[in-house]
Amino acid sequence: MRPSTILDQLREQIATIEGKAVAGTVLPFGLGAVDRHLPGGGLPCGALHELAGSNVLADDAAATVFLAGILARTQGPVFWCLRWRDLFAPALDLAGLTPDRVIYVEAGSDVNVLTAMEECLRHSGLGGVVGEVKALSTTASKRLQLAAEKSGVPAFVFRRALPLDAPASGSAAVTRWRVRAHPSEALDIPSLARPRWEVALERVRGGESHLWIMEGCDATGRLALPAELVDRPDRQEAQAAA
Template sequence: MPTRPDETRPILAQLRQRIERLERSSGRARDVLPFGLADLDRRLPGGGLALGALHEIAGGGNGAVDGAAASLFAAGIAARSKGKVIWCVTRHDLFAPALAQAGLLPDRLIHVECGDEKSLLACFEEGLRHGGLSAVVAEVARLPMIASRRLQLAAESSGTIGLALRRWRRQSEAADFGQPTASVTRWRVSVVPTEPLPVPGVGRPRWLVELIRCRAGDSADFEVEACDGQGYLALSAKVANRPAAKEIGRRFAVA
């Protein structure tokens, strides 16, 4: 007995969804969010930060100062994603005016306070699966492989970018940042001295941004000026004006 067309439509729709998920997981149909810096974007597969993927960000070795820079780096990425953003925390120290300076305005930000790391990871995953958000940021101390795989799959299913902002209460927890995870990229941000100005004043903050892991790509490090009001980085004048042959240091990333 022949199958009626209205009976096959749900099956075809399910098959299309499965194919789309497989394409996203293989990287063939993944959209990207460019940084707007050619030197940085060309080091990333597809020319930008992969959407529908999990990315890790941490501060360098200068405690709260570098941690704040890492938060602003994440805020700049979220600001450029053009949609509602969830920011999950376990501490009560998120400073909205600083995020706004990096382009992430309060009317786009949904602040979620969690009681512990377990609840935070659950909120992180639910936010990524929602499908109506442009980015989800979560301040996590530990990121086990199993949890990171769940987050990566959740991001792939919705196309939402996930930013795991690594923060530690104790220095001993920082060693967890070197453990394997399912994240597509891993970044480390450190504060460096600002460029001297020709007149008295404070220059634009500068960061050393290290891409220390990139799936299917190279690692690299960049000296950049901090995010502007739209979330964009800029090459510092010293780097931008030097000969192109003198590339910023790079090393091959372990995927």
């Protein structure tokens, strides 16, 4: 048996033991610089993902649109569970997540949001399930992960107003993202350029954590890398090669 084949088998066994095997389909971002850091080349659909901005409103807004862009590229209705409805729906529409696809669940508390998420995840064929919460226990995250695995529906826990220095909590989420607003490109005319975000993949099972500067979602939920960064290695890769 070739050494490369043995290594591939060992990687698969380790991934299975650690719960890192990618079950079902994945949702690629369509950017090689991002997808190669994710197991299977994209976000696992039947899995739980964690997302946060910060306690700065602009960062939470950026994280919301980032999430809307991901969901815009799925098929089927999306359940968005939150304590009360303070979401600016037109912003989701601009990222490609149209109003006719979103069903809002006003649950009133974190406990009820997590309960609603778990109930929604019992049904297959959904585009995704989102839950906005302040805190997420390890037990709750495991229940959501198991529910997502059974239905094959992607689940997203959005940690609203999470400070940058907040200690990392134990979670069964397959990926954890942090999205922050970033200065846009300076134009020579009095106008606004495409929004830019600092997107950090803080944790990923079976992949690599990383940080990118990205152009915000277009009307179909697609992201892009700034033109000046496309053809050169980013800072992290340059440091690793040094």
